[in-house]
Amino acid sequence: MSEKELLSHYKHTGDVHTLGKLYAPYMSLLYGLCFKYLQDQEASQDAVMQIFEQLIVKLRQHEVDNFKSWLYVFARNYCLMELRKGKQKTFVDIDSHMIESELQMDAGDAEARWTEHDFERMESCLATLQTNQERCVRLFYLDQKCYKEIATVLGIDLSQVKSYIQNGKRNLKICMENKKNGK
Numbered sequence: 001m002s003e004k005e006l007l008s009h010y011k012h013t014g015d016v017h018t019l020g021k022l023y024a025p026y027m028s029l030l031y032g033l034c035f036k037y038l039q040d041q042e043a044s045q046d047a048v049m050q051i052f053e054q055l056i057v058k059l060r061q062h063e064v065d066n067f068k069s070w071l072y073v074f075a076r077n078y079c080l081m082e083l084r085k086g087k088q089k090t091f092v093d094i095d096s097h098m099i100e101s102e103l104q105m106d107a108g109d110a111e112a113r114w115t116e117h118d119f120e121r122m123e124s125c126l127a128t129l130q131t132n133q134e135r136c137v138r139l140f141y142l143d144q145k146c147y148k149e150i151a152t153v154l155g156i157d158l159s160q161v162k163s164y165i166q167n168g169k170r171n172l173k174i175c176m177e178n179k180k181n182g183k
Contacts, residue, residue, distance in 0.1 A: 003068075010022060010060075022067065030075050034048060047078060136150055136164035
């Protein structure tokens with residue numbers, strides 16, 4: 001079947017296998033395009049799969065004459081949207097912040113840094129986190145579970161686990177700094 005025939009067949013039947021035949025020849029090109037924008041191998045691989053998942057719906061809604069051109073524009077727009085999403089988020093890595101703080105202290109100060117009051121403040125701040133953030137942070141840092149174990153225990157996606165931990169760490173740090181400064 002030609003590309004136009006595959007496209008028409010998919011639009012009428014919704015057969016994902018047909019869409020796969022249509023999409024497969026362009027996967028490596030799309031990966032290259034995504035990598036050009038995202039500059040990250042994993043993010044580019046994820047983008048290629050996310051684009052395919054979005055095509056399942058989009059190709060049944062839109063009239064497409066030239067699949068290759070349409071797919072290029074669609075993929076480029078997808079990558080640009082991902083970049084915009086990334087700019088709206090601010091990530092703070094508590095681990096590196098703690099390491100920097102410890103490097104600035106004497107060895108004796110680093111051991112004495114955490115007092116009972118600090119642990120109480122941490123527990124208090126953990127309780128202020130969103131439920132999933134708190135659960136993921138506790139499982140990762142206190143129970144020392146890996147991302148995959150946490151995803152299994154909580155029944156959520158691996159990417160959600162990473163997001164909950166990252167956002168939970170940031171929120172925990174902000175709360176602890178506010179409590180330390182008396183806010």
